[in-house]
Amino acid sequence: MNKYNPPRMNPSSLRSRFATRFLRSLSKINAKKPTASSSSPTEIFRRYRRIKVAADKSMAYSVRSRRTWSRAMLWKLRTRPCCRRSVKTSTIVRKTRHEKQNKNTTTTTGEDGVVFGVEADELRELVPGGEAMDLYNLLDETAHYIKCLTTQVQVMKKIADFYSP
Amino acid sequence: MESNAGTTEPRSNLTASDGAQVTALESLHFTDEIHRLISAPVTDSSTSFMALLELPPPQAVELLHSSDSPKLLATSSPNVEDFKGSFHFPSNTGLIERDARFSGEANNSNGKRNSPEPKDLSANPEKAVKSEPAETESSQPLVSDPALEKRSIKRKDRENKVKGSTKKSKTAANESSEDAEKLPYVHVRARRGQATDSHSLAERARREKINARMKLLQELVPGCNKISGTALVLDEIINHAQSLQQQVEFLSMRLAAVNPRIDVNLDSILTSESGSLMDSNLPSLVMPVMWPEVQGNGHRQQYLHQWHVDALHQPVWGREEVCNNYITPENSLLTYDSSTNSETLHANQLKMEL
Numbered sequence: 191m192n193k194y195n196p197p198r199m200n201p202s203s204l205r206s207r208f209a210t211r212f213l214r215s216l217s218k219i220n221a222k223k224p225t226a227s228s229s230s231p232t233e234i235f236r237r238y239r240r241i242k243v244a245a246d247k248s249m250a251y252s253v254r255s256r257r258t259w260s261r262a263m264l265w266k267l268r269t270r271p272c273c274r275r276s277v278k279t280s281t282i283v284r285k286t287r288h289e290k291q292n293k294n295t296t297t298t299t300g301e302d303g304v305v306f307g308v309e310a311d312e313l314r315e316l317v318p319g320g321e322a323m324d325l326y327n328l329l330d331e332t333a334h335y336i337k338c339l340t341t342q343v344q345v346m347k348k349i350a351d352f353y354s355p
Numbered sequence: 356m357e358s359n360a361g362t363t364e365p366r367s368n369l370t371a372s373d374g375a376q377v378t379a380l381e382s383l384h385f386t387d388e389i390h391r392l393i394s395a396p397v398t399d400s401s402t403s404f405m406a407l408l409e410l411p412p413p414q415a416v417e418l419l420h421s422s423d424s425p426k427l428l429a430t431s432s433p434n435v436e437d438f439k440g441s442f443h444f445p446s447n448t449g450l451i452e453r454d455a456r457f458s459g460e461a462n463n464s465n466g467k468r469n470s471p472e473p474k475d476l477s478a479n480p481e482k483a484v485k486s487e488p489a490e491t492e493s494s495q496p497l498v499s500d501p502a503l504e505k506r507s508i509k510r511k512d513r514e515n516k517v518k519g520s521t522k523k524s525k526t527a528a529n530e531s532s533e534d535a536e537k538l539p540y541v542h543v544r545a546r547r548g549q550a551t552d553s554h555s556l557a558e559r560a561r562r563e564k565i566n567a568r569m570k571l572l573q574e575l576v577p578g579c580n581k582i583s584g585t586a587l588v589l590d591e592i593i594n595h596a597q598s599l600q601q602q603v604e605f606l607s608m609r610l611a612a613v614n615p616r617i618d619v620n621l622d623s624i625l626t627s628e629s630g631s632l633m634d635s636n637l638p639s640l641v642m643p644v645m646w647p648e649v650q651g652n653g654h655r656q657q658y659l660h661q662w663h664v665d666a667l668h669q670p671v672w673g674r675e676e677v678c679n680n681y682i683t684p685e686n687s688l689l690t691y692d693s694s695t696n697s698e699t700l701h702a703n704q705l706k707m708e709l
Binding site: 309329 | 590
């Protein structure tokens with residue numbers, strides 16, 4: 191009888207590195223909680239924050255320091271004040287693009303004559319560490335960041351599906 | 356190279372005076388130059404010849420070499436010996452006889468010498484060169500014509516040399532600039548009619564790098580291929596990145612809410628994860644017993660108020676709330692099985708949302 195061996199994935203790919211790290215941190219998070227108050231909304235909220243931080247951190251660690259955005263994200267995660275969550279800052283308030291256009295009239299006119307306007311600023315806000323980059327590097331970092339985000343979403347989706355079939 | 360360049364001058368003097376009349380003195384001077392020429396490139400004939408091909412000024416030298424090209428191409432010594440032997444004719448006839456000799460040798464030698472010869476010569480952008488092999492292969496009376504052609508070609512080359520790199524870039528007409536993706540140096544050729552000063556060149560290189568990156572991003576983000584215009588593409592990219600970040604938040608919320616009671620090995624999870632990631636098959640190794648633990652309606656409402664979620668989020672939680680009201684958090688397989696229906700329903704709804 192032949193045993194079915196599932197095809198092994200590349201052990202050093204971004205996906206596997208992120209998956210191992212994230213699963214480890216997830217088990218740590220879930221291990222430390224007391225079972226009693228685990229269902230309270232505050233507790234769930236707290237766990238949500240920790241899981242989100244764990245996801246970002248494990249993704250940034252999987253990329254190491256090869257990318258500017260990962261370095262910026264790690265730095266941000268390390269130096270953020272370890273305060274208890276304040277409700278207002280929990281979610282990212284996303285301004286609409288119209289508001290932004292009315293608010294600041296600074297336009298990024300690249301030297302190449304292409305006016306990118308508000309989009310470059312928005313990209314800079316999206317990508318961690320994007321404030322200090324010129325346009326070419328910003329696009330580079332955005333591409334890598336989007337690729338890493340997609341792997342993150344896929345892995346987390348698989349984990350979530352695994353845990354709640 | 357310098358010897359080659361240096362020999363253009365005396366040769367130009369030589370031919371400028373009178374192509375037909377070569378005095379003995381000048382021919383001796385000529386032979387000295389040729390000696391130097393021959394001694395240098397014989398050792399590395401191929402490289403010097405190829406290097407000659409790249410530079411426009413020594414094309415004139417090339418032309419002379421073209422008459423000697425059987426020697427260069429074949430790298431065989433007997434040609435050299437014959438060539439050197441021909442130097443000792445200190446007269447006008449030296450040139451003629453040299454041409455005749457090499458034409459004879461070209462005819463006598465292998466066919467392969469003849470075929471590379473016109474091939475290499477046709478590689479030169481100078482059109483006059485193409486007539487060269489025909490004339491070397493013909494007999495003597497056409498010495499003046501090659502000489503005249505050489506003179507005109509040398510004049511052109513001198514003009515090219517004088518006008519500098521901008522002329523060179525323009526004569527390399529209609530060559531598009533290379534993609535600067537993989538090269539450490541950006542080699543950019545100026546197109547016809549475009550400015551070639553360093554600023555605009557650098558800007559053009561930078562612009563093309565940025566356009567290449569934009570193309571890459573367009574491929575990465577689904578649905579961006581049809582959009583034209585950089586601003587709209589950037590908008591799409593920004594939207595996509597924002598949606599991905601939102602999905603990460605959703606999923607971490609979901610993971611927090613699912614609250615696994617993990618009794619399993621991390622290794623088994625990892626192997627199953629790798630398996631599932633590859634095949635998207637849910638493994639049946641271990642069935643961890645878990646479900647979201649909910650207390651009641653009231654708490655859920657508090658959730659919704661606390662988090663300032665958009666309208667998009669609320670339906671998700673609303674549905675989950677509705678489903679989970681039917682679940683009693685018990686730790687037995689029976690309840691797990693009975694709750695699978697609502698679980699699957701809730702999971703499917705979440706999947707749809709995502």
